[in-house]
Amino acid sequence: MIKIRVPAYDWALVQNLSRRDDGAKPTLWERTTGRVGRFKRDVTTLLTVQQRRRCAYCRSYLHEDHPARDHVAPKAVYPKWTFRPENLVLACYACNTDRKDTYDPIEIWHRKYRRCRFKIVHPYFDAPGAHLDYSIGGPRQILIAGITAKGDETISRFELMTPERVKERAADALVEEQPNRLQQQFQNSYRAVLATRAPLKPAARIRPTRL
Ligand SMILES: [Zn+2]
Numbered sequence: 001m002i003k004i005r006v007p008a009y010d011w012a013l014v015q016n017l018s019r020r021d022d023g024a025k026p027t028l029w030e031r032t033t034g035r036v037g038r039f040k041r042d043v044t045t046l047l048t049v050q051q052r053r054r055c056a057y058c059r060s061y062l063h064e065d066h067p068a069r070d071h072v073a074p075k076a077v078y079p080k081w082t083f084r085p086e087n088l089v090l091a092c093y094a095c096n097t098d099r100k101d102t103y104d105p106i107e108i109w110h111r112k113y114r115r116c117r118f119k120i121v122h123p124y125f126d127a128p129g130a131h132l133d134y135s136i137g138g139p140r141q142i143l144i145a146g147i148t149a150k151g152d153e154t155i156s157r158f159e160l161m162t163p164e165r166v167k168e169r170a171a172d173a174l175v176e177e178q179p180n181r182l183q184q185q186f187q188n189s190y191r192a193v194l195a196t197r198a199p200l201k202p203a204a205r206i207r208p209t210r211l
Contacts (some may be wrong), residue, residue, distance in 0.1 A: 001128035001154065002056050002122050006085045007046035013039055016085040025082035026075045039083065043069050047090045056089035056123040057100070058156045060168065068096040072122065073106055073113075081113055086124040099158050120154045144171040 131151035146152035
Protein backbone atom coordinates (compact mmCIF):
# COMPACT_ATOMS: atom_id res chain seq x y z
CA MET A 1 0.00 0.00 0.00
CA ILE A 2 1.03 3.58 -0.56
CA LYS A 3 -0.10 6.54 1.49
CA ILE A 4 -1.20 9.19 -1.00
CA ARG A 5 -1.60 12.91 -0.54
CA VAL A 6 -4.19 14.76 -2.59
CA PRO A 7 -2.28 16.38 -5.44
CA ALA A 8 -2.62 20.01 -6.50
CA TYR A 9 -5.69 19.83 -8.70
CA ASP A 10 -7.40 22.70 -10.43
CA TRP A 11 -9.92 23.17 -7.62
CA ALA A 12 -12.34 25.25 -9.66
CA LEU A 13 -12.56 22.34 -12.07
CA VAL A 14 -13.04 19.80 -9.26
CA GLN A 15 -15.82 21.92 -7.77
CA ASN A 16 -17.46 22.35 -11.14
CA LEU A 17 -17.55 18.59 -11.72
CA SER A 18 -18.65 17.84 -8.16
CA ARG A 19 -21.68 20.10 -8.54
CA ARG A 20 -23.10 18.00 -11.37
CA ASP A 21 -26.11 15.80 -10.75
CA ASP A 22 -24.96 12.75 -8.78
CA GLY A 23 -26.90 10.29 -10.92
CA ALA A 24 -25.26 11.60 -14.10
CA LYS A 25 -21.70 11.53 -12.78
CA PRO A 26 -20.72 7.95 -13.72
CA THR A 27 -21.83 8.55 -17.34
CA LEU A 28 -20.10 11.92 -17.34
CA TRP A 29 -16.90 10.23 -16.18
CA GLU A 30 -16.77 8.22 -19.43
CA ARG A 31 -16.11 11.37 -21.45
CA THR A 32 -12.59 11.89 -22.71
CA THR A 33 -12.86 15.50 -23.84
CA GLY A 34 -13.70 18.88 -22.29
CA ARG A 35 -13.57 19.39 -18.54
CA VAL A 36 -13.95 15.72 -17.70
CA GLY A 37 -11.12 14.80 -20.05
CA ARG A 38 -8.91 17.46 -18.52
CA PHE A 39 -9.65 16.30 -15.00
CA LYS A 40 -8.96 12.66 -15.87
CA ARG A 41 -5.66 13.60 -17.50
CA ASP A 42 -4.76 15.58 -14.36
CA VAL A 43 -5.61 12.57 -12.21
CA THR A 44 -3.23 10.38 -14.20
CA THR A 45 -0.39 12.88 -14.42
CA LEU A 46 -0.52 14.13 -10.85
CA LEU A 47 -1.08 10.73 -9.28
CA THR A 48 1.68 9.12 -11.33
CA VAL A 49 4.06 11.50 -9.58
CA GLN A 50 2.36 11.25 -6.19
CA GLN A 51 2.32 7.41 -6.30
CA ARG A 52 5.78 7.20 -7.86
CA ARG A 53 4.22 5.19 -10.69
CA ARG A 54 3.20 2.38 -8.37
CA CYS A 55 -0.12 0.71 -7.78
CA ALA A 56 -1.91 2.25 -4.79
CA TYR A 57 -2.89 -1.18 -3.49
CA CYS A 58 -0.06 -3.62 -4.18
CA ARG A 59 2.80 -1.17 -4.89
CA SER A 60 3.80 -2.96 -8.07
CA TYR A 61 5.30 -0.79 -10.81
CA LEU A 62 2.72 0.54 -13.27
CA HIS A 63 4.14 -0.51 -16.62
CA GLU A 64 1.09 0.60 -18.56
CA ASP A 65 1.28 3.85 -20.55
CA HIS A 66 -2.16 4.74 -19.23
CA PRO A 67 -2.60 3.09 -15.84
CA ALA A 68 -6.17 2.50 -14.69
CA ARG A 69 -7.83 5.20 -12.62
CA ASP A 70 -9.64 3.37 -9.88
CA HIS A 71 -12.48 4.61 -7.70
CA VAL A 72 -11.79 3.33 -4.18
CA ALA A 73 -15.55 3.35 -3.52
CA PRO A 74 -16.92 2.21 -6.92
CA LYS A 75 -18.74 4.91 -8.86
CA ALA A 76 -21.51 2.49 -9.83
CA VAL A 77 -22.47 2.15 -6.16
CA TYR A 78 -21.45 5.62 -4.97
CA PRO A 79 -21.92 7.95 -7.99
CA LYS A 80 -21.71 10.99 -5.72
CA TRP A 81 -17.96 10.44 -5.23
CA THR A 82 -17.08 9.91 -8.89
CA PHE A 83 -14.96 13.09 -9.01
CA ARG A 84 -13.94 13.15 -5.37
CA PRO A 85 -10.11 13.40 -5.33
CA GLU A 86 -9.68 11.17 -2.27
CA ASN A 87 -11.66 8.48 -4.02
CA LEU A 88 -9.29 8.29 -6.97
CA VAL A 89 -6.11 6.27 -7.24
CA LEU A 90 -4.02 4.66 -9.96
CA ALA A 91 -3.99 0.89 -9.78
CA CYS A 92 -2.44 -1.98 -11.71
CA TYR A 93 -4.65 -4.07 -13.95
CA ALA A 94 -4.73 -7.01 -11.52
CA CYS A 95 -5.81 -4.93 -8.52
CA ASN A 96 -8.28 -2.80 -10.42
CA THR A 97 -9.92 -5.48 -12.52
CA ASP A 98 -9.31 -8.93 -11.05
CA ARG A 99 -9.16 -8.23 -7.35
CA LYS A 100 -11.31 -5.19 -6.79
CA ASP A 101 -13.81 -5.05 -9.63
CA THR A 102 -17.14 -4.11 -8.05
CA TYR A 103 -16.04 -4.82 -4.48
CA ASP A 104 -17.60 -2.42 -2.00
CA PRO A 105 -14.92 -1.34 0.48
CA ILE A 106 -17.28 0.66 2.72
CA GLU A 107 -18.21 -1.00 5.98
CA ILE A 108 -20.26 1.82 7.45
CA TRP A 109 -21.55 4.48 5.11
CA HIS A 110 -21.71 8.16 6.01
CA ARG A 111 -22.88 10.94 3.74
CA LYS A 112 -19.48 12.57 4.19
CA TYR A 113 -16.85 10.55 2.38
CA ARG A 114 -14.22 11.13 5.02
CA ARG A 115 -16.45 9.80 7.75
CA CYS A 116 -17.21 6.49 6.09
CA ARG A 117 -15.63 3.47 7.68
CA PHE A 118 -13.61 1.52 5.14
CA LYS A 119 -12.95 -2.21 5.25
CA ILE A 120 -9.56 -1.86 3.56
CA VAL A 121 -6.58 0.38 4.28
CA HIS A 122 -7.56 3.63 2.60
CA PRO A 123 -4.72 5.05 0.48
CA TYR A 124 -5.48 8.67 1.49
CA PHE A 125 -6.65 8.31 5.07
CA ASP A 126 -4.73 5.45 6.65
CA ALA A 127 -1.07 4.96 7.45
CA PRO A 128 -0.26 1.58 5.88
CA GLY A 129 2.31 0.87 8.61
CA ALA A 130 -0.43 0.94 11.25
CA HIS A 131 -2.26 -1.92 9.53
CA LEU A 132 0.36 -3.86 7.62
CA ASP A 133 3.64 -5.28 8.80
CA TYR A 134 6.32 -5.92 6.18
CA SER A 135 9.10 -8.38 6.98
CA ILE A 136 11.85 -10.25 5.19
CA GLY A 137 10.99 -13.92 4.96
CA GLY A 138 14.10 -15.12 3.15
CA PRO A 139 16.64 -14.06 0.55
CA ARG A 140 13.94 -13.38 -2.02
CA GLN A 141 10.81 -12.92 0.02
CA ILE A 142 9.08 -9.94 1.52
CA LEU A 143 6.10 -10.94 3.61
CA ILE A 144 3.11 -8.88 4.72
CA ALA A 145 1.07 -9.59 7.81
CA GLY A 146 -2.06 -7.80 8.92
CA ILE A 147 -1.89 -5.94 12.22
CA THR A 148 -5.57 -4.99 12.15
CA ALA A 149 -8.76 -6.30 10.57
CA LYS A 150 -8.31 -3.66 7.85
CA GLY A 151 -4.83 -4.96 7.19
CA ASP A 152 -6.08 -8.55 6.95
CA GLU A 153 -8.87 -7.57 4.60
CA THR A 154 -6.46 -5.60 2.38
CA ILE A 155 -4.10 -8.58 2.14
CA SER A 156 -6.85 -11.01 1.25
CA ARG A 157 -8.69 -8.66 -1.15
CA PHE A 158 -5.57 -7.74 -3.12
CA GLU A 159 -3.95 -11.17 -2.69
CA LEU A 160 -0.78 -9.65 -1.29
CA MET A 161 0.56 -12.89 0.17
CA THR A 162 0.52 -15.26 -2.82
CA PRO A 163 3.97 -16.87 -3.44
CA GLU A 164 4.35 -14.80 -6.64
CA ARG A 165 3.58 -11.55 -4.82
CA VAL A 166 6.05 -12.35 -2.04
CA LYS A 167 8.85 -12.91 -4.60
CA GLU A 168 7.79 -10.04 -6.83
CA ARG A 169 7.95 -7.61 -3.90
CA ALA A 170 11.47 -8.69 -3.01
CA ALA A 171 12.67 -8.30 -6.61
CA ASP A 172 10.97 -4.95 -6.78
CA ALA A 173 12.50 -3.69 -3.55
CA LEU A 174 15.93 -4.70 -4.81
CA VAL A 175 15.50 -2.68 -7.98
CA GLU A 176 14.25 0.28 -5.97
CA GLU A 177 17.13 0.14 -3.50
CA GLN A 178 19.80 -0.36 -6.12
CA PRO A 179 20.28 3.29 -7.11
CA ASN A 180 20.49 4.32 -3.45
CA ARG A 181 22.99 1.61 -2.70
CA LEU A 182 25.11 2.44 -5.73
CA GLN A 183 25.02 6.07 -4.77
CA GLN A 184 26.16 5.16 -1.25
CA GLN A 185 28.97 2.94 -2.56
CA PHE A 186 30.09 5.68 -4.87
CA GLN A 187 30.16 8.20 -2.06
CA ASN A 188 32.05 5.82 0.23
CA SER A 189 34.77 5.13 -2.33
CA TYR A 190 34.95 8.80 -3.20
CA ARG A 191 35.53 9.65 0.46
CA ALA A 192 38.11 6.87 0.76
CA VAL A 193 40.04 8.30 -2.18
CA LEU A 194 39.93 11.76 -0.70
CA ALA A 195 41.10 10.48 2.70
CA THR A 196 44.23 8.80 1.32
CA ARG A 197 45.22 11.65 -0.88
CA ALA A 198 47.52 14.42 0.18
CA PRO A 199 45.65 17.66 0.64
CA LEU A 200 45.53 19.67 -2.49
CA LYS A 201 48.08 22.41 -2.75
CA PRO A 202 46.66 25.80 -3.39
CA ALA A 203 46.91 26.57 -7.04
CA ALA A 204 50.11 28.34 -7.92
CA ARG A 205 49.55 31.96 -8.31
CA ILE A 206 49.51 33.03 -11.84
CA ARG A 207 51.90 35.85 -12.31
CA PRO A 208 50.81 38.47 -14.68
CA THR A 209 53.04 38.29 -17.67
CA ARG A 210 54.84 41.46 -18.38
CA LEU A 211 54.30 42.73 -21.76
ZN1 LIG B 1 -1.85 -3.56 -7.81
